[in-house]
Amino acid sequence: MAVPKQRQNSSRRDRRRSHNIGKIKTQTTQKCSACGEQKLAHRVCDACGVYRGVQYKKVVTKVG
Ligand SMILES: [Zn+2]
Incomplete structure (x- = not known):
């Protein structure tokens, strides 16, 4: 398996992410x-x- 030779610095990492930041940040809610x-x-x-x-989870409901 290919292993990266050098660590990418933060500015390079952020520049890469700047193009698809919307895909990362937005979570689809329904x-x-x-x-x-x-x-x-x-x-x-x-x-x-x-x-x-x-029903997958028991939900505690407040009584009274
Ligand atoms: Zn529900």
């Missing part, structure tokens, strides 16, 4: 189909723990 909360796409919903109609 509305949860179960609770309507904004959630990351292709991830289990943080608010209700449901993904594609299946």
